[in-house]
């Protein structure tokens with residue numbers, strides 16, 4: 255991305271500034287107004303016709319959601335994006351609660367919380383479209399909301415009533431009361447990043463964390479690293495093995511209350527981009543998690559991770575698409591209005607670059623929309639719409655909260671039932687395919703975000719004025735989408751397996767195997 259490749263290098267910034275605006279400038283605005291809108295295609299163009307025509311109400315609701323998020327982004331986030339980035343650059347521990355408060359008023363934190371827990375019940379398509387809008391405003395703030403949804407995801411696929419009536423309802427209630435309650439997901443460790451996101455690699459992952467079973471629950475110990483929202487979340491979905499020598503077989507999910515004894519934030523990283531979203535190292539020192547907050551069955555952790563990634567990688571593709579669109583919109587506005595941009599739109603190479611950018615954005619969006627639809631129609635998204643789960647949601651709260659109901663809900667039988675509901679909703683082959691499509695959307699989106707932000711910087715050049723700082727920020731923000739939720743390399747290896755080889759990956763769904771009852775250290779069966 256050297257300056258010499260910039261299409262506008264032959265005309266220096268100063269020379270362009272000195273040129274007077276021509277009367278034709280108004281029409282330049284008209285042209286670019288249309289061009290800027292080209293990055294925001296109406297959904298009827300993006301969704302396959304069957305969804306658009308058969309489900310008009312959903313389409314209308316999706317457009318309304320998009321409009322709501324766009325308003326949040328344009329009014330409350332975009333104007334403060336650079337300021338938040340700068341404050342977090344000088345103080346990595348800085349967290350902008352004001353941006354989260356703004357999100358509360360637009361219902362962002364309860365978006366993916368199930369309706370039965372008081373939330374909006376958004377699925378991957380809604381979540382993806384919403385986060386593209388927020389990301390176009392500020393990818394860092396969007397990632398705060400994205401990491402929150404990531405923490406919720408394992409509870410959607412394998413959680414039980416203790417999660418639905420506990421953390422999820424608390425999140426939705428807090429939002430209504432104007433108090434932010436954030437969540438996070440912790441799988442990465444100092445010596446295991448890529449490995450914990452792939453069933454084969456997980457078999458030989460070097461995990462330092464572990465969960466020890468005790469009467470009434472588990473004690474967690476170890477370190478998690480790079481955890482988005484880790485320093486500000488109230489609840490964290492954390493994954494640890496009960497036997498680190500068998501990480502794949504014994505990985506288990508736990509919903510951790512960060513106010514528990516033994517939990518500590520060790521440090522917050524200095525980040526290249528998306529600084530509004532803190533990435534923290536977390537220490538667990540014998541943290542107690544009660545039995546009812548275990549996510550799924552002991553040993554379901556790897557499947558819960560893979561199902562979570564199938565749900566969340568599409569939205570990462572959407573974050574990346576939003577970054578590219580944000581760069582395009584800022585560039586378009588600058589080309590239209592800035593004196594120093596005068597004449598650039600008449601250049602063929604600039605027009606070609608803009609057309610290529612719009613092409614990239616629309617294809618990236620189509621990739622995450624495809625992934626979301628596949629997930630809903632054939633992947634683990636189907637489990638979320640399973641009639642039995644819907645029916646469970648209809649059971650009145652007063653009944654669900656009764657001690658007997660709660661005891662049953664966290665019993666081994668209930669967990670077994672949840673796992674079998676998930677298995678009966680989809681097949682391992684379909685789950686692999688939908689994971690691969692989500693990985694494709696993530697990898698493609700990340701590459702598009704890097705290319706588009708780089709191209710936008712080249713077109714704007716060094717003389718672009720304040721917009722350059724915004725484009726530079728987006729370029730830094732884009733790089734992170736290459737890394738989190740699995741690097742692009744890992745995502746593409748999973749695309750190869752799921753789409754090129756047509757393989758069925760292991761552990762993409764909870765196993766059918768009925769596990770032997772776990773034993774206490776002294777050998778007693780609980």
Ligand SMILES: Cc1cc2nc3c(=O)[nH]c(=O)nc-3n(C[C@H](O)[C@H](O)[C@H](O)COP(=O)(O)OP(=O)(O)OC[C@H]3O[C@@H](n4cnc5c(N)ncnc54)[C@H](O)[C@@H]3O)c2cc1C
Pocket residue numbers: 401438439440441442445446447448449451455479480481482483525533734737738739740741742743744
């Ligand atoms: C900003 C940010 C936010 C994050 N947020 C979270 C979060 O909220 N929760 C969480 O749990 N984690 C989070 N992570 C961690 C993230 O998921 C990991 O960084 C990522 O999975 C890569 O792991 P690693 O950094 O350990 O790299 P490594 O696994 O050490 O990989 C290093 C390089 O080797 C390549 N590589 C490794 N193994 C293979 C292989 N088998 N085949 C081919 N190539 C391979 C990788 O592609 C990469 O290029 C976050 C990371 C970042 C940067």
